[in-house]
Each structure stands twice: as structure tokens, then as C-alpha cells.
Amino acid sequence: MSAPVAAPAAAAPVPPPQPGTPEFEAAIVATLSAPAKWSEGPFSNGTGPNTLPVLDTASLTADTPFPALKNDLFLRTARGEACERTPVWCHRQAGRYLPEFKETRRLGDFFTMCRTPRIAVELTLQPIRRFALDAAIIFSDILVIPQALGMEVLMKEGVGPVLPAPIRTPDQMSRLKKREEVDVKSSLKYVFDAIRLCRHSLQGTVPLIGFCGAPWTLACYMIEGGGSKSYTQARRWLFAHPAESHALLSLITDVLIEYLVEQVRAGAQALEVFDTWSGELTQQCYDEFILPYVRKLAAEVKAQTKAQQLPSVPMTLFPKGSDSAATLRAIAQTTEYDLVSLDWATNPPEARAAVASAPRSVGLQGNLDPAVLYCSEEQIRAHTRKMLDAFGTGGRLVANLGHGMLPDHPLEGLRVFVDEVHNYSPNLCKQPAQQQ
Amino acid sequence: MSAPVAAPAAAAPVPPPQPGTPEFEAAIVATLSAPAKWSEGPFSNGTGPNTLPVLDTASLTADTPFPALKNDLFLRTARGEACERTPVWCHRQAGRYLPEFKETRRLGDFFTMCRTPRIAVELTLQPIRRFALDAAIIFSDILVIPQALGMEVLMKEGVGPVLPAPIRTPDQMSRLKKREEVDVKSSLKYVFDAIRLCRHSLQGTVPLIGFCGAPWTLACYMIEGGGSKSYTQARRWLFAHPAESHALLSLITDVLIEYLVEQVRAGAQALEVFDTWSGELTQQCYDEFILPYVRKLAAEVKAQTKAQQLPSVPMTLFPKGSDSAATLRAIAQTTEYDLVSLDWATNPPEARAAVASAPRSVGLQGNLDPAVLYCSEEQIRAHTRKMLDAFGTGGRLVANLGHGMLPDHPLEGLRVFVDEVHNYSPNLCKQPAQQQ
Numbered sequence: 001m002s003a004p005v006a007a008p009a010a011a012a013p014v015p016p017p018q019p020g021t022p023e024f025e026a027a028i029v030a031t032l033s034a035p036a037k038w039s040e041g042p043f044s045n046g047t048g049p050n051t052l053p054v055l056d057t058a059s060l061t062a063d064t065p066f067p068a069l070k071n072d073l074f075l076r077t078a079r080g081e082a083c084e085r086t087p088v089w090c091h092r093q094a095g096r097y098l099p100e101f102k103e104t105r106r107l108g109d110f111f112t113m114c115r116t117p118r119i120a121v122e123l124t125l126q127p128i129r130r131f132a133l134d135a136a137i138i139f140s141d142i143l144v145i146p147q148a149l150g151m152e153v154l155m156k157e158g159v160g161p162v163l164p165a166p167i168r169t170p171d172q173m174s175r176l177k178k179r180e181e182v183d184v185k186s187s188l189k190y191v192f193d194a195i196r197l198c199r200h201s202l203q204g205t206v207p208l209i210g211f212c213g214a215p216w217t218l219a220c221y222m223i224e225g226g227g228s229k230s231y232t233q234a235r236r237w238l239f240a241h242p243a244e245s246h247a248l249l250s251l252i253t254d255v256l257i258e259y260l261v262e263q264v265r266a267g268a269q270a271l272e273v274f275d276t277w278s279g280e281l282t283q284q285c286y287d288e289f290i291l292p293y294v295r296k297l298a299a300e301v302k303a304q305t306k307a308q309q310l311p312s313v314p315m316t317l318f319p320k321g322s323d324s325a326a327t328l329r330a331i332a333q334t335t336e337y338d339l340v341s342l343d344w345a346t347n348p349p350e351a352r353a354a355v356a357s358a359p360r361s362v363g364l365q366g367n368l369d370p371a372v373l374y375c376s377e378e379q380i381r382a383h384t385r386k387m388l389d390a391f392g393t394g395g396r397l398v399a400n401l402g403h404g405m406l407p408d409h410p411l412e413g414l415r416v417f418v419d420e421v422h423n424y425s426p427n428l429c430k431q432p433a434q435q436q
Numbered sequence: 437m438s439a440p441v442a443a444p445a446a447a448a449p450v451p452p453p454q455p456g457t458p459e460f461e462a463a464i465v466a467t468l469s470a471p472a473k474w475s476e477g478p479f480s481n482g483t484g485p486n487t488l489p490v491l492d493t494a495s496l497t498a499d500t501p502f503p504a505l506k507n508d509l510f511l512r513t514a515r516g517e518a519c520e521r522t523p524v525w526c527h528r529q530a531g532r533y534l535p536e537f538k539e540t541r542r543l544g545d546f547f548t549m550c551r552t553p554r555i556a557v558e559l560t561l562q563p564i565r566r567f568a569l570d571a572a573i574i575f576s577d578i579l580v581i582p583q584a585l586g587m588e589v590l591m592k593e594g595v596g597p598v599l600p601a602p603i604r605t606p607d608q609m610s611r612l613k614k615r616e617e618v619d620v621k622s623s624l625k626y627v628f629d630a631i632r633l634c635r636h637s638l639q640g641t642v643p644l645i646g647f648c649g650a651p652w653t654l655a656c657y658m659i660e661g662g663g664s665k666s667y668t669q670a671r672r673w674l675f676a677h678p679a680e681s682h683a684l685l686s687l688i689t690d691v692l693i694e695y696l697v698e699q700v701r702a703g704a705q706a707l708e709v710f711d712t713w714s715g716e717l718t719q720q721c722y723d724e725f726i727l728p729y730v731r732k733l734a735a736e737v738k739a740q741t742k743a744q745q746l747p748s749v750p751m752t753l754f755p756k757g758s759d760s761a762a763t764l765r766a767i768a769q770t771t772e773y774d775l776v777s778l779d780w781a782t783n784p785p786e787a788r789a790a791v792a793s794a795p796r797s798v799g800l801q802g803n804l805d806p807a808v809l810y811c812s813e814e815q816i817r818a819h820t821r822k823m824l825d826a827f828g829t830g831g832r833l834v835a836n837l838g839h840g841m842l843p844d845h846p847l848e849g850l851r852v853f854v855d856e857v858h859n860y861s862p863n864l865c866k867q868p869a870q871q872q
Contacts, residue, residue, distance in 0.1 A: 232842065235807035239815055282805050282838075283783040284822060324759055324783045347719040347760045369718050371671035379675055386720060402718075406668065 016108045019116065027107050028118055052129055054121045055201045066267060067204035074135040074398060075207050078270060078314035078338045080361040083395050086388065086425035087134035088418050089209075091318075091341075092404030093127040094139045097411065100126050110155035111147075114140050117194035124198050128205060130411070131418050135206050135270070138195050138263075142213030142274055145255060146222050148187045150177045159226075166225030168233065170244035179251055184258040191259075192266035199267035210268030212259055214275035214317075215252040215293040222248070231280050238285050245289060253293045257300040264301075264310050272316040272341070273297060279321015279343075286322065291330055294319075298336040314338035316365060320403070323347065328354035332362045342366035344402025348390040364391060367402035373413030380413060384420040394433025399425070452544045455552065463543050464554055488565055490557045491637045502703060503640035510571040510834060511643050514706060514750035514774045516797040519831050522824065522861035523570035524854050525645075527754075527777075528840030529563040530575045533847065536562050546591035547583075550576050553630035560634050564641060566847070567854050571642050571706070574631050574699075578649030578710055581691060582658050584623045586613045595662075602661030604669065606680035615687055620694040627695075628702035635703030646704030648695055650711035650753070651688040651729040655681070667716050674721050681725060689729045693736040700737075700746050708752040708777070709733060715757015715779075722758065727766055730755075734772040750774035752801060756839070759783065764790035768798045778802035780838025784826040800827060803838040809849030816849060820856040830869025835861070 017023035032054050069075075073087040096102055104122055105113060113119050123139035143153045143161050154162045167173055185192075199208050213221075216234075221227075223234040238245050260271050278290055298315050305312060317331060318341035331340055332355035342351050344367050355362040372383045384399075391397045399421040405414065453459035468490050505511075509523040532538055540558055541549060549555050559575035579589045579597050590598045603609055621628075635644050649657075657663075659670040674681050696707050714726055734751050741748060752775040753767060759782035767776055768791035778787050780803050791798040808819045820835075827833045835857040841850065 230839075232807050232810075235805060236810045239805070239808050239819055240811045279781055282780050282803075284826070285805070321757075321781070324781075324786055325761055326783050326786055344718050345715055345757070345760075347762050350760055350762055367718075369671060369675070369721070371668050372675050374668075374672045375676045383675055390720070403666075 016106065019108060019112050024108070028116065031104055031107060032118060032122060052125045052201060052203065052205065054118050054125065055197065057118075057197060060197070060200055064200065066199050067202075069207060069269070070204045071134055071206050075269060075314060077395060077398055078316070078363060080338070080363060080396060083429055084426060085429055086395065086397050086399045086421055088399040088421040089133045089135040089137070089206075090127075090401050090405055090414065090417075091137075092406075093131075093133060093137065093414070094123045095405045096407035097405050097409040097414070098126050098130070110141070111144075111153070114144060115190045117190055117197050120190075120194035121198040121201050124194075124208075125201060127414075128202070131414055132422060133206060133418060135209050136198070136202055137209040137211060137272070138191070138198055138268070140191055140194070140211070142211070142218060142276075143221060144188060144191060145213065145218055145252065145259065148177075148182055148184065148255065148259075149222075149251070150175060151222060153221075161221060161226050163221060163225045167222050167248070168225075170237075170241050173244065173248060176248075176251065179254050182255050184255060184262060188259060188262070192262050195263055195266040195268050199269075207269040208267065209270045209272055209316075210260065210263035210266075211272040211274060212256050212263075214273050214278065214290070214319075215249045215256065215297070216278060216281070216290045217274060217276045218252050219245070219248055220277045220280075231277055234277075235280060235285070238281070238289050242288075249289060249293050253297055256297055257304065260297070260301045261304045261308070261310070264305050264313050265308075268313065269311070270314050270316070271301065272318060273337075275317065275319045275322070277321070278319040279323070281322075283324065283326060286327055287330070290319075291334065294331075294337075295335040302336055316341050316398075318343075318365075321345075323351070325350055325354045329357050331355075332358035332360075337362070339363045339365045339398060341398075341400065342402065344369040346402075348387075349392070352392060361396065363396040363398065365398040365400050366391075367400070368417065370401045370403050370406055370409070373401075373405075373409050373417060375413070377412070377416050380416045381420045381424075384417055385424050388421065388425055388428055392434045393428050393431035395429045396433070397425075452542065455544060455548050460544070464552065467540055467543060468554060468558060488561045488637060488639065488641065490554050490561065491633065493554075493633060496633070496636055500636065502635050503638075505643060505705070506640045507570055507642050511705060511750060513831060513834055514752070514799060516774070516799060516832060519865055520862060521865055522831065522833050522835045522857055524835040524857040525569045525571040525573070525642075526563075526837050526841055526850060526853075527573075528842075529567075529569060529573065529850075530559045531841045532843035533841050533845040533850070534562050534566070546577070547580075547589070550580060551626045553626055553633050556626075556630035557634040557637050560630075560644075561637060563850075564638070567850055568858065569642060569854060571645050572634070572638055573645040573647060573708070574627070574634055574704070576627055576630070576647070578647070578654060578712075579657060580624060580627060581649065581654055581688065581695065584613075584618055584620065584691065584695075585658075585687070586611060587658060589657075597657060597662050599657060599661045603658050603684070604661075606677050609680065609684060612684075612687065615690050618691050620691060620698060624695060624698070628698050631699055631702040631704050635705075643705035644703065645706045645708055645752075646696065646699035646702075647708040647710060648692050650709050650714065650726070650755075651685045651692065651733070652714060652717070652726045653710060653712045654688050655684055656713045656716075658684070667713055670713075671716060671721070674717070674725050678724075685725060685729050689733055692733055693740065696733070696737045697740045697744070697746070700741050700749055701744075704749065705747070706750050706752070707737065708754060709773075711753065711755045711758070713757070714755040715759070717758075719760065719762060722763055723766070726755075727770065730767075730773075731771040738772055752777050752834075754779075754801075757781075759787070761786055761790045765793050767791075768794035768796075773798070775799045775801045775834060777834075777836065778838065780805040782838075784823075785828070788828060797832065799832040799834065801834040801836050802827075803836070804853065806837045806839050806842055806845070809837075809841075809845050809853060811849070813848070813852050816852045817856045817860075820853055821860050824857065824861055824864055827864075828870045829864050829867035831865045832869070833861075 316339040317337040323346035754777035
């Protein structure tokens with residue numbers, strides 16, 4: 001039988017160089033030395049435009065003091081101080097909607113990017129170069145914690161995270177490391193290195209936010225093995241294995257406490273806890289399996305940073321989908337989070353009333369529907385004003401999206417949103433807070 | 437070049453017979469004459485077990501009176517009358533978790549099943565034969581309305597609904613039929629025929645619920661072209677094309693009004709409006725793009741059935757994901773729905789308080805987390821009691837799941853849930869309603 005004539009092979013895509021090789025190092029250097037992209041400016045917050053290069057780690061020692069912060073609007077708002085305008089930043093502002101992000105991401109797979117501090121810093125700085133944002137958030141992923149607990153996590157293009165060996169039954173928890181076996185400082189060193197380098201490289205332009213996934217949200221991925229429509233397997237665990245669910249959530253929480261404290265030690269100036277799947281639970285499950293753990297997380301991070309004479313940093317909780325007044329009241333009344341971030345479907349006046357029930361002052365963050373950023377400039381400005389109006393006067397608001405930037409969002413949409421917050425919010429901030 | 441030797445072909449699966457052929461007719465007859473599966477019984481609601489055959493349409497004329505209703509617990513509860521126990525049924529109770537459902541579904545593709553009244557009735561009756569449920573819901577799909585408006589809708593195994601030519605831009609609305617071009621009575625005759633045949637075949641065992649998708653939820657599918665994570669394109673429409681969004685929602689609403697009135701004429705004893713994606717909207721969008729249309733739908737169906745001297749039937753709205761008190765208050769205060777169905781994440785006491793703000797009496801339906809049905813009998817009973825307790829005393833509750841039955845749910849889970857509602861609810865029903 002004659003061999004069939006082979007079709008001419010298509011040019012195979014060049015695979016990215018392997019981490020640790022000289023080729024990988026050369027690719028990083030080439031990326032970081034390319035001219036940075038930034039907007040025309042000057043920015044209306046007076047901080048840009050600038051190229052903000054990723055600094056050379058060789059020029060920094062552990063004792064090099066961090067540069068003075070030039071724009072502390074986010075931190076002052078988070079602490080409940082009166083501000084002249086509403087600070088603004090966006091979840092997933094370091095993301096695929098930026099052409100330079102997509103270019104840099106070609107250097108390797110997703111978790112290689114997370115584990116290479118210079119690249120993580122480059123990705124963190126990219127939106128700060130382009131837009132008049134009032135905070136940066138370190139480029140990383142919430143699933144570094146399941147990895148530190150011993151689970152394999154892959155990021156599949158077009159699919160999302162995949163955990164090939166999920167914890168589907170309680171006896172499979174034996175695959176996880178015990179708390180004392182998790183060396184947070186060494187296994188997650190790359191995150192702390194990135195935070196330190198980023199804090200220096202930001203040159204005080206805006207504060208740097210560190211983050212983690214909330215215990216329940218991380219448990220969802222660990223049990224389901226990846227993204228899911230409504231995390232039925234994880235929810236089943238709570239009903240079918242309550243004791244083991246508490247053990248799993250406790251383990252995650254204890255690792256997260258050290259993880260966040262070390263982020264502060266490395267230079268994070270604020271922290272956000274992403275509870276992306278908190279809206280999937282019944283109120284009773286929320287009260288039993290979420291609230292005690294997010295409460296402990298904030299309380300312990302605040303207590304331990306204080307005991308260790310680390311800076312006191314504001315903390316934000318994003319309980320996505322949990323827009324019941326009972327939940328928001330419970331968060332405000334029984335936890336120490338300084339800000340509660342709201343998804344776009346949450347009603348701002350209800351949220352204001354709920355957090356106003358707490359004896360302490362709790363700020364809000366949110367909540368423009370990300371779908372608005374696809375619209376015309378005029379529409380974006382109008383809906384941004386409506387959103388700001390819905391939160392009322394008197395400040396104590398950080399403007400953000402109700403979820404995150406999407407890969408096909410136009411750059412111009414974000415620019416206009418940020419600009420309208422700058423234009424419109426000063427008038428709202430100078431009026432006294434409305435009574436709830 | 438010699439031809440490659442073909443591998444022996446695997447036995448090709450026999451394709452189902454084409455609708456309208458004698459083979460299809462023979463397959464239907466064979467299915468309907470097979471011994472029906474039912475549980476051991478007797479049911480604790482006294483209605484079963486029975487085989488409830490699909491009646492022969494030849495034995496029925498348009499004048500054949502419907503059989504007297506033996507179990508009107510659902511209807512009495514929906515109307516706000518005092519009841520001796522809580523009625524119970526489940527969203528998607530006619531579904532793939534039933535082995536006989538999967539068997540019958542082999543007769544053809546999904547929409548062929550919807551369009552063949554005897555099969556739709558068989559599928560509707562299957563759960564009623566097995567479980568002591570207090571209501572049946574006609575087997576159909578919400579996407580028959582986009583079909584009636586001229587759109588192609590496919591149901592792809594493992595994917596869900598696919599609309600190959602979605603309405604991505606306002607000018608593509610020209611693909612849709614105009615209101616006057618939609619002949620509801622003829623194009624959806626198969627639904628009305630199924631309802632009429634089912635009402636007879638139920639032999640008065642339990643009431644028959646008709647349904648439709650809410651205008652916004654149908655618009656989501658029509659714009660996105662299928663299921664989506666958060667219907668960003670549909671949400672973008674509301675911000676970018678408000679006038680055209682109103683035109684689209686008006687068109688859908690006007691068709692739905694006639695569709696539901698005709699369901700009542702055919703024999704539906706109650707109606708449910710599924711707003712599966714209502715939780716994806718901001719409060720402002722809910723108030724502008726959902727509320728006026730679901731309000732008009734209920735008001736017009738009630739007014740037109742009255743004007744046409746058709747029976748007055750209770751209506752339920754399921755605003756899935758919309759658990760804000762403001763939304764629930766608005767539904768209770770400004771619409772005519774008799775019941776509001778809650779998803780599992782909605783807090784029953786908050787919902788009770790919200791609907792209690794209305795001048796009229798509004799009942800609730802819900803809201804066991806479907807994940808509970810995977811648990812042990814003891815756990816299912818305990819969580820069912822907790823759920824019933826959360827709604828409080830005094831009745832005005834229809835027990836249901838917070839979403840629907842899932843394909844891998846165990847049969848036994850549903851049996852135990854239904855049984856525990858029967859056992860536990862009489863004591864709650866006989867106590868006076870708690871003050872909110």
C-alpha cells in the first residue's frame with residue numbers, strides 16, 4: 001500500500017521558552033525593556049501618564065524603604081476618612097482586555113506568569129500606566145492556595161481552572177497537606193516577592209492591594225475540580241458532611257491568615273477577600289459555613305499584623321451574589337472588614353441601610369454593571385452617574401465594577417468610566433451623608 | 437493509490453423514527469402501552485399509587501367535562517385559603533432523573549417531544565405516578581415562544597438550547613415576526629392540545645400548572661443565542677439600546693399574554709412565569725426592564741380570562757436570583773402574582789417580611805437547596821424541616837425546590853423530601869401566622 005501524500009505541515013507555533021532557561025530570561029528582559037504603553041494624559045488624578053518600569057531587583061535590598069504614597073484616596077476612603085472625591089479601580093483591571101497584557105501572557109502559561117515576580121509586576125502595572133486608577137491589585141490567582149495545600153491546578157485556555165484530582169469525598173481530604181506541613185513563606189514566596197517588587201515599582205503612584213479567595217470559594221474549586229454552574233457538589237458537602245466541611249474550611253482559613261499577614265509584611269497596603277461563590281448558599285449555610293470563616297480571617301489578620309507591628313491595612317470582602325440584607329448586616333455587624341464590595345445586582349440603598357446598622361462605620365465598593373462598558377461614551381457617563389447617585393452622598397464609597405473587566409471590553413470604556421467618577425463624584429463627596 | 441482497508445464499522449445507533457411516519461406512531465403506541473412505573477404506595481396524600489394512563493384523544497370531545505379535582509391543596513394555598521398541610525411539588529419534576537423519562541425521550545429530539553401531545557402528557561404524568569406530589573406541570577419548554585416568533589431553537593445534548601441566528605443587534609429584530617403575524621392559537625396548538633389531554637388524563641388527581649418564560653429571560657436567550665454565564669450581551673442591550681429593548685420586551689409580553697390565556701382555556705389550573713435570569717440585572721434595570729412586563733403579564737392574563745369568562749387561575753412568579761427585599765416588595769406591592777417562588781439562596785424570613793408589606797396577601801413557594809436531595813434520608817428530613825421552619829407558621833407556602841430536579845438526583849431523595857413535607861407541615865399550618 002503506497003503511503004498517502006502528506007499535506008504540507010502548517011508552521012508549528014513556537015512554544016514559549018521553559019521557565020529557568022536562558023531563553024526564558026531573555027524573553028522576560030525583552031518584554032520588560034519594550035516601550036511601555038500608556039494613555040495620552042495627563043490623568044485627571046494627577047498621577048500620570050508614566051511608564052512605571054518594573055524595577056531591577058538588584059537595585060533593592062530588604063531594607064530599601066518603600067516610596068512615599070502620592071495618592072492615598074483609596075486608603076483614606078477605606079478607613080472612613082472624608083475624601084474630596086470617590087477613588088476608582090476595577091476588578092480584573094490587569095486583564096486580557098489590554099493588548100499589552102495579551103502580549104506579555106505569551107511568555108508562558110498562566111501560573112508561570114504568577115510565579116515569575118517580574119512578570120506579575122509588569123502585568124500589575126499595565127493598567128496603572130494607561131488609566132487614572134486609584135489602586136493597583138497584584139497580579140496573581142486565588143487558586144495558588146489549593147496549590148500550596150498540595151493540589152494540582154491547571155489553567156486551561158477557554159475552559160478556566162481545572163483541578164484534576166478534586167476532593168470529592170471526605171476521605172480524599174487525606175491528599176491535602178496538614179496545616180503544619182504548609183510552609184506559606186516558602187511555597188508562596190513568589191507572591192510576596194512580586195508584592196515587594198511591585199510596591200517599589202509603583203513609586204508611590206497608588207496603593208497596592210493584595211488578595212485571596214475566601215474559604216468557601218476555594219473549597220468550591222477544590223471539591224468540584226474547577227468552575228461549575230452552581231457548585232452543586234460543594235453545596236452537597238455542606239449538607240452531607242458538615243463536620244468535614246468545617247475541617248476543610250478551617251484548614252483553608254488558617255493558611256489564608258498567614259498568607260495575608262505575609263502579603264502585608266511584603267508591602268500590600270490593603271487586602272481584598274474574594275468570595276465569588278458566596279451567593280450560591282442558603283442563608284443558613286452562609287451563616288454556618290461562610291460567616292465564621294471570613295470573620296476569623298479578618299479578625300486574625302488584623303490581630304496578627306498588630307501583634308507583629310506590621311502596618312494596619314484596610315480589608316475588603318466581596319461576597320458576590322450575597323445581596324440579602326441579612327447577610328450584609330451580619331458582615332457589617334459581626335466582622336472587621338472595612339469595605340464590602342457589591343456585585344452589580346445588589347441594590348446600593350439597601351446595602352447602605354444594611355451596613356449602617358453596624359456600630360462601626362463600614363464603607364462600600366462597587367458596583368457598575370460591567371455590561372455598561374460596552375456602550376457609548378454618553379451612556380457610560382450617564383450610567384456611572386446613576387450608579388454613584390444610588391450610593392448617595394457623603395463618600396465612604398470606592399467606585400468599581402460589580403464584577404470584573406471582561407476580555408472583550410473596549411479600553412475606551414474603562415477610560416470613560418474612570419473619568420466620569422473623577423468628574424462627578426467630588427460634588428457627591430462634599431455633601432453630608434444621607435440618613436438611612 | 438490503493439484504497440485504505442476500512443475498519444469494520446461499529447453498529448450504527450438506530451435513529452429514532454421521523455415524526456409523522458407510521459413507525460413514529462407505532463413507537464408512541466408501544467411506549468404508552470408499556471406498564472407504567474410507580475411507587476409502592478399508598479401515598480400519604482391519598483392520591484396514589486396509580487398508573488394514570490395517557491387517555492385516548494378519540495374518547496374525548498371538546499365538550500367532555502374535565503374530571504373533578506380530588507386534591508386542591510395547591511390551589512387553595514395559592515389563593516391564600518387556610519390549609520391543613522403544605523402542598524409540595526418540584527420544578528423539573530418531569531425530568532431526566534426518572535428512568536422512564538430517559539426511556540421515553542429516546543423517541544425523538546427534545547422539541548419533537550414537546551410537539552407531540554401524547555408524549556408531553558406521558559412525561560408530565562410520570563412523576564405523578566411515582567410520588568405523592570400535589571401538582572403536575574405540563575412538559576414543555578419556555579423557548580417555544582422564540583420559535584413562535586420565527587426563531588430557530590435547537591436543543592443540543594450536553595449543551596442546552598442553541599439559537600443559531602440570535603438577535604445581536606437591534607436591526608436584526610426585523611427577523612422576528614410582528615405581533616399580528618404571530619398566530620398563537622395555531623403555532624402553539626400542540627401545547628394547548630397537551631394541556632387539554634393532560635387535564636383529562638390526570639383524572640383530577642392533582643391540578644395542572646401551565647407556564648412560560650418571563651419576557652426578560654426569553655430576551656436573554658434570543659439575544660445571546662443560548663445559555664450564557666451571565667448574559668452580558670443581553671444586559672448590554674438594556675444599556676445601549678433601551679428603546680429597542682422595550683420594543684422587544686413588549687413584543688414578547690404581548691405574545692405571552694395570549695399564550696397564557698390560551699393555556700387556561702385549554703385547561704391549565706394555575707400558571708407559573710419563570711424569570712430564570714432576573715437576578716442578573718441591576719435594581720435600576722429590574723425596575724425598568726423586568727417589573728413593568730411581568731406586571732403587565734399578570735394583570736392582562738387575569739383581566740382577559742375574566743373578560744372571556746374563563747376560570748380565574750392563580751399565578752406564580754419565579755424571579756430567580758432576585759432576592760433583594762426591594763424587588764420582592766415591588767413584586768408583592770405592584771403586581772398581581774399570587775405566589776412568589778424563591779430560589780434556595782433567598783432568605784425566607786426576609787421574603788416573608790417583604791411580601792407582608794403588600795396590601796394583598798401574597799404566598800411564597802420554595803426553596804429547599806436541590807443539593808440536599810443527594811444526602812441521607814435523615815439529612816433530607818432534617819433540612820426539609822429547617823426549610824419549612826424558616827418560612828414560619830400559618831401556611832401560605834408551597835414547598836418546592838429552590839431551583840429544579842437535576843439529572844443525577846436519586847429518586848429516593850425526592851420521595852423523602854415529599855414525605856417529610858407531608859409529615860412535618862400539618863403542625864406548622866395549624867398554628868397562626870407569625871407577625872413580621
